[in-house]
Amino acid sequence: MNKRTERLVQVIELLADGEFHSGEAIGAVTGVTRASVNQDIKAIQALGLDVFKVVGKGYRLAMPIELLDVDDILKEFAQRGQKPLKLHVERIVSSTNDVLRSYLKQGPLEAGETLVAEAQTDGRGRRGKRWYSPYASSLYLSMYWPLEQGMAAAMGLSIVAGYAVADAARQLGIADVRLKWPNDVLVKGKKLSGILIELEGQAVDNAHAIIGIGVNINLPTMVEEYVDQPWTDLQTELGQRVPRNLWVATLLATLSDALEEFKQQGLSPFVQRWLAYDNLHDRAVTLLMGQTTIHGYAKGIAEDGALLVEVEGEVKRYHAGEVSLRYDAN
CATH class of the missing domain: 1.10.10.10 (Winged helix-like DNA-binding domain superfamily/Winged helix DNA-binding domain)
Structure with a gap:
């Protein structure tokens, strides 16, 4: 700074x-x-x-704020029976993904090493969209995860991360949380969280994943000037203030457990779990692939994380990098 x-x-x-x-x-x-x-x-x-x-x-x-604190987060994290985690807390960063990537360039990082920040000046979401990042109003988190089998091992990583965010929100008391493939967490059709996975390395050799997660906690009303879609936050859904350090620890514990299971068993344990949160299942969807428009019905996800869509009676697979998805939000 x-x-x-x-x-x-x-x-x-x-x-x-x-x-x-x-x-x-x-x-x-x-x-x-x-x-x-x-x-x-x-x-x-x-x-x-x-x-x-x-x-x-x-x-x-207008209201006191609970600032992020390494000791408080790690204390809560340890009480959940988790192994020690290397955690960095910053106040203002360009983006947590960019800063964690700069750490990686300086030397090896530990699996699960995480950076959280109070604000981002250049936060971004999928397809380069700006992620509005007001101070102490949301969670901006990036976690490092090694991919020893190369980038192919990253297939479905956003599915695992999305499930972890949804499950952590459920633990907090939000019963109607849903997942929109490939990387959005919704409540009542409004966006609560987004996920951005960025990869570096070789396709068939050691590679690295940086898992970026943004979660709305208590957004100011001025956010409406910057966000062009329906949104919500944890405080609105729960009707009370959310202890930010407790929330970070809850999410880190859930994400750490999910990633360890993914490492050991792959994506298969998460396919059925995803369905329990799936906001698209059996709904009409429109896929945009360049100049091509495809209409069909969402049928869950495949074992590799691809979206399954029934098109003219045939179920086909589509990957996140190939398509842009539209659907009826009602």
Whole structure:
């Protein structure tokens, strides 16, 4: 982080308690003038945090925020009987996938090594779409996973990750969570989470997967300016505040278990589990392949993670890299 970003993080950590802090007090901590504090507050608001000012009292957040904490997350993670996990927590990054990839270039990473961040300035989803990433409002997570048999071993990895997110949400109390092939987690037809798997390495030799996951926890209303599809978040669905560190630990435990099972048994154990969450099963879908449009009915997923679609009485397979999927959201 540059010095300006470090200062913004310092101010956010000061305001996290939800109490008033005067411009003078903030300036004394950060070493800048009150005019600079005012500019910093505007930059913090642009990150998605609701900061307001009251004359004579100073600045405060509309609500206190629970910042991500390595020790708290790992304590909860260990209580779930998990093996030790190497975890990095950052405040502001370009994207968690990019930063974890930079770690990989510096030297070997441990299987399951994970980076979580409070905000991303350049987050992205599938097909390069921007993933709006406000501060302390969502989970931005990337996990490293080695592929010792090459990239072929990555077939179905997004299926496993999607199942893990859905199952973790169910554990939290969201009963009607659904999966939309290949990488969306929905509640009542609204997007809760997205997954981006990025691969590096050789097709038949050692390769690496970076599993990027974004989960909406408590999005600010300003998100409507940036998101062009129906969305929801954990707090809305549960009707109460979500302990962010507890949620991260729950998801990490579920994802770690799923990946270990995938490593040992492949995708087959997850095919039927996917059906329990499948938002498309037996629904009319439209597949776009370049200039070609295909209409059919979704019939679950194959043993390699491909989407099964009945087209004119014949069930065919389609892979995520080949098609763009449309369906009736109602």
